Amino acid sequence: MDNSQIKIAVTAAGGAAAAFVEPVLPVAGLCTAMVMADVVSGVRLRRRLRRAGKLKGGACLSSRQFGRAVRRLVGVYVGLCVAHGADLALGSAISFLTGGHSALNMLGVVIFLWQLMSVLENESTCSDAAWAAKARKYLEDKSKMN
Numbered sequence: 001m002d003n004s005q006i007k008i009a010v011t012a013a014g015g016a017a018a019a020f021v022e023p024v025l026p027v028a029g030l031c032t033a034m035v036m037a038d039v040v041s042g043v044r045l046r047r048r049l050r051r052a053g054k055l056k057g058g059a060c061l062s063s064r065q066f067g068r069a070v071r072r073l074v075g076v077y078v079g080l081c082v083a084h085g086a087d088l089a090l091g092s093a094i095s096f097l098t099g100g101h102s103a104l105n106m107l108g109v110v111i112f113l114w115q116l117m118s119v120l121e122n123e124s125t126c127s128d129a130a131w132a133a134k135a136r137k138y139l140e141d142k143s144k145m146n
């Protein structure tokens with residue numbers, strides 16, 4: 001193969017990858033925002049727990065926690081790409097199984113709700129607001145976790 005054929009092959013592969021990933025980007029952006037909101041609320045929770053004396057030492061954001069957030073984001077992106085691939089491969093069959101919705105959008109909603117619940121758990125743990133007292137009846141108290 002000469003140089004021009006390699007250029008054409010690389011450009012075609014890049015275009016195909018971009019065309020595949022493009023529909024995933026809006027959902028991935030929303031999921032990224034929610035994962036980052038969970039990270040921020042976790043940092044705020046650790047800071048409040050330390051001020052209240054329920055948590056000893058440690059940084060607000062350690063490399064281990066940051067690594068977990070990055071791994072979570074990679075897992076979310078891979079899952080979204082797999083869901084989009086299933087939408088493309090199965091077409092109308094997946095639409096029939098999901099009630100007319102794409103698997104990509106359904107997975108995006110599930111991830112959004114999962115991260116929203118985690119943010120609410122973090123925020124309700126150390127809050128004295130009335131909504132937090134009601135939320136603690138249904139949500140996990142993160143100050144008692146390992």
